[in-house]
Amino acid sequence: MTNTEPNNTQQAESSANRSLPIVENFTRRAVVKGGFATLGAAAFVAAVSPLRQAAKSTTAVEFMQQHYTELSPEQKADVIARLEAETKEKYGADVTIADDRPIPGTKFVYAINLSVCNGNGKCVEACHKENNHDRSTNQSYIRVIEMPKGTMDMEKGSTTYSGIVPKDDKFYLPVQCQQCDEPPCVEVCPVKATWKEEDGIVVVDYNWCIGCRYCEAACPYHARRFNWKQPEVPSEELNPDQSYLSNRVRPVGVVEKCTYCLHRTRRGKLPACLEACPTGARVFGNILDKNSNIRWILENKRVYILKEELGTKPAFFYYFD
Amino acid sequence: MSSIHVKQTAITSYPKFIGRALWLATEGSFAFYAWMTVLTAVFLVGANAWANQVAGGMITTNMTDHVSWGLYIANFTFCVGLAAGGVMMVIPAYLYDDEEMHKVVIIGEAVAIAAIVMCTLSVVVDLGRPDRFWHLIPGIGKFNWPMSMLTWDVIVLNGYLLINLHVVGYLLYMRYLGRKPNGWWYLPFVFLSIFWAISIHTVTAFLYCGLGGRPFWNSALLAPRFLASAFVSGPAFIILVMRVLRVTTGYTAPASPARTLIQIIRVAMTINLLMLVSEIFTVLYTGSAHAAPLNYLFFGDHGKNGLVPWIWTAIGMNIVGTALFFTPAALERSHIRILACLLVIIGIWIEKGMGLIVPGFIPSTLHEIVEYAPSLLEWKVVAGIWGLGLIILTLSLKLIVNVFTGRMHTDEPTT
Ligand code: SF4
Ligand code: SF4
Numbered sequence: 107m108t109n110t111e112p113n114n115t116q117q118a119e120s121s122a123n124r125s126l127p128i129v130e131n132f133t134r135r136a137v138v139k140g141g142f143a144t145l146g147a148a149a150f151v152a153a154v155s156p157l158r159q160a161a162k163s164t165t166a167v168e169f170m171q172q173h174y175t176e177l178s179p180e181q182k183a184d185v186i187a188r189l190e191a192e193t194k195e196k197y198g199a200d201v202t203i204a205d206d207r208p209i210p211g212t213k214f215v216y217a218i219n220l221s222v223c224n225g226n227g228k229c230v231e232a233c234h235k236e237n238n239h240d241r242s243t244n245q246s247y248i249r250v251i252e253m254p255k256g257t258m259d260m261e262k263g264s265t266t267y268s269g270i271v272p273k274d275d276k277f278y279l280p281v282q283c284q285q286c287d288e289p290p291c292v293e294v295c296p297v298k299a300t301w302k303e304e305d306g307i308v309v310v311d312y313n314w315c316i317g318c319r320y321c322e323a324a325c326p327y328h329a330r331r332f333n334w335k336q337p338e339v340p341s342e343e344l345n346p347d348q349s350y351l352s353n354r355v356r357p358v359g360v361v362e363k364c365t366y367c368l369h370r371t372r373r374g375k376l377p378a379c380l381e382a383c384p385t386g387a388r389v390f391g392n393i394l395d396k397n398s399n400i401r402w403i404l405e406n407k408r409v410y411i412l413k414e415e416l417g418t419k420p421a422f423f424y425y426f427d
Numbered sequence: 428m429s430s431i432h433v434k435q436t437a438i439t440s441y442p443k444f445i446g447r448a449l450w451l452a453t454e455g456s457f458a459f460y461a462w463m464t465v466l467t468a469v470f471l472v473g474a475n476a477w478a479n480q481v482a483g484g485m486i487t488t489n490m491t492d493h494v495s496w497g498l499y500i501a502n503f504t505f506c507v508g509l510a511a512g513g514v515m516m517v518i519p520a521y522l523y524d525d526e527e528m529h530k531v532v533i534i535g536e537a538v539a540i541a542a543i544v545m546c547t548l549s550v551v552v553d554l555g556r557p558d559r560f561w562h563l564i565p566g567i568g569k570f571n572w573p574m575s576m577l578t579w580d581v582i583v584l585n586g587y588l589l590i591n592l593h594v595v596g597y598l599l600y601m602r603y604l605g606r607k608p609n610g611w612w613y614l615p616f617v618f619l620s621i622f623w624a625i626s627i628h629t630v631t632a633f634l635y636c637g638l639g640g641r642p643f644w645n646s647a648l649l650a651p652r653f654l655a656s657a658f659v660s661g662p663a664f665i666i667l668v669m670r671v672l673r674v675t676t677g678y679t680a681p682a683s684p685a686r687t688l689i690q691i692i693r694v695a696m697t698i699n700l701l702m703l704v705s706e707i708f709t710v711l712y713t714g715s716a717h718a719a720p721l722n723y724l725f726f727g728d729h730g731k732n733g734l735v736p737w738i739w740t741a742i743g744m745n746i747v748g749t750a751l752f753f754t755p756a757a758l759e760r761s762h763i764r765i766l767a768c769l770l771v772i773i774g775i776w777i778e779k780g781m782g783l784i785v786p787g788f789i790p791s792t793l794h795e796i797v798e799y800a801p802s803l804l805e806w807k808v809v810a811g812i813w814g815l816g817l818i819i820l821t822l823s824l825k826l827i828v829n830v831f832t833g834r835m836h837t838d839e840p841t842t
Contacts, residue, residue: 139453146467153475156482164558173569249793260794261719281793290639296577297562298569314569316562317485317555320577322495326640328793331492332555335484358484359555416639 225278232382284420473811501780512661744774
């Protein structure tokens with residue numbers, strides 16, 4: 107009723123000149139309707155005025171940016187320079203954003219020894235810092251479930267446990283993205299904003315995701331997080347060592363997830379959660395490397411995967427000694 | 428003007444038809460203007476709330492990483508049902524080949540059009556980055572078709588909108604010209620729309636039931652239950668609309684279509700309730716892990732029972748509404764019928780909205796129980812969507828009435 111009216115007023119007027127029976131009433135009505143339409147349009151503009159605030163933080167270049175896989179090297183360099191400048195402006199920190207690509211002949215796999223893990227939660231904390239998570243929501247990609255011994259039923263577990271760990275009658279089950287080989291999250295994404303790379307890591311293009319959260323509904327491991335607000339990180343706490351597809355500061359309104367710290371692991375380092383673990387429960391490596399530790403574990407321990415029945419084929423294993 | 432060729436007339440007079448239609452559809456009594464003003468105000472409140480959500484981030488909603496879809500997607504789901512149900516009207520009309528039924532069919536299609544607009548908006552307001560909406564447009568964006576069910580939904584919903592716009596536009600235009608509609612121009616589309624109505628529903632159900640990690644949705648019963656409830660909410664909504672039209676404009680349809688509709692509702696609602704009973708039985712009797720969300724929904728879990736009042740209200744309304752539909756009075760133009768319609772519409776809005784979406788997330792995939800209740804902002808946005816939907820519906824109904832009562836007809840000689 108609001109914006110279309112000026113148009114039809116004109117149209118109607120032109121037909122009124124010809125043969126409408128209510129012609130004497132016409133001009134007055136047109137004026138009244140026009141008045142209402144203008145009023146409505148003005149009210150609409152006022153109602154959506156907060157959008158102008160949001161529009162300010164999105165530049166035209168950013169709006170037009172293509173999908174990560176379609177950017178030329180020069181375009182990528184431009185995008186990265188822009189993102190670095192934005193981080194400086196908004197967070198007051200000098201950061202470098204690299205574009206780490208998979209190393210040929212690598213397939214990353216993670217394993218956790220549940221007999222050793224004592225639920226101290228250092229991995230959760232390390233992830234929080236390493237990946238520049240929002241401070242106020244205390245976000246992290248890892249959740250640790252405290253489970254009563256003698257069951258594998260997560261329904262009996264708790265993620266909000268407290269007190270001194272480990273408790274005698276409990277064991278601890280850390281869960282993060284399982285980098286599935288048949289990832290339902292990738293399948294459901296309507297715009298291909300998330301995909302699996304050659305080294306097995308499932309990544310998100312934060313500049314392409316539309317924030318529909320379909321992947322969040324599809325993931326069976328609660329591995330995805332949505333940026334409900336612009337992340338807040340004090341400049342001195344910001345990890346400056348960043349990568350485009352991993353721990354750079356995420357924009358508001360998009361989904362993110364664990365990337366096996368690809369900004370570290372693709373440079374030959376270990377994931378932050380592994381380095382932080384005081385018990386040595388975590389083992390990470392390239393499954394294609396015959397001499398790797400992880401390969402030995404998968405071959406010699408009785409390992410299992412979470413929710414095997416769903417057919418997601420995780421690249422994340424659990425075992426007991 | 429009269430010397431112009433017939434062919435040219437069709438091209439120039441259709442836009443003129445639309446222009447006049449809009450002009451006349453915004454003419455009306457004081458009550459009409461008051462109604463439209465209220466709707467516009469509600470719409471503006473919603474638009475403002477949404478703008479604030481975009482500016483402040485979706486933290487302004489009560490959704491979380493645990494319950495990552497809420498009222499918006501719930502409303503979307505219900506509106507899909509409404510849209511599909513609107514066209515259910517079409518089936519008896521063409522089955523019995525009743526000319527008079529066109530008067531009702533076209534109302535059903537108008538409801539479908541408004542409902543589809545509401546569907547689209549409900550999804551758009553749920554996006555974290557509405558500015559990137561263009562990524563979803565095939566050709567310029569990156570359309571993950573056929574893998575993603577959401578892309579299927581985009582296709583079928585838009586297709587459905589176009590089909591219905593065509594059928595409604597064509598039938599009205601012919602009436603306006605005073606010609607008899609040519610079956611070839613609309614009958615194939617009408618049948619297509621019946622098939623399509625079922626497909627929008629099925630695809631939307633697949634959206635949820637294809638997710639293996641969500642036992643509550645991952646059930647073969649979801650799609651059929653979905654359809655059954657659409658066969659209730661759609662016809663019930665149309666009966667209400669017809670009543671409003673009769674009271675306000677004197678536009679009446681024969682009594683037989685409404686009776687057919689009531690029969691449809693009786694059967695569909697009974698099936699729906701039966702499936703509900705079988706679902707509840709499964710929880711109570713086996714108590715398997717898959718029953719956790721159902722348990723939460725119907726009885727609460729670990730002292731958390733946010734949805735319990737919702738669902739029992741819905742069940743109560745549905746049972747009473749169904750019982751009323753089975754009374755003889757429901758076959759007449761009675762208050763009972765209206766009450767029954769209202770009860771099942773609200774009942775299904777809850778059951779197929781909040782009652783379907785939220786338990787999919789509770790408990791979460793790691794069996795955490797985080798509850799959800801919509802924030803005030805979310806309510807405003809959804810109200811705004813309904814405001815706009817009702818504006819569209821009101822205008823198209825006025826147009827339909829104008830054409831069918833002969834208030835609006837061509838002033839050119841028909842050929
Ligand atoms: S764990 Fe979840 S987010 Fe990670 S790859 Fe599997 S489905 Fe995707
Ligand atoms: S939230 Fe982003 S990554 Fe997830 S499905 Fe939607 S567009 Fe894809």
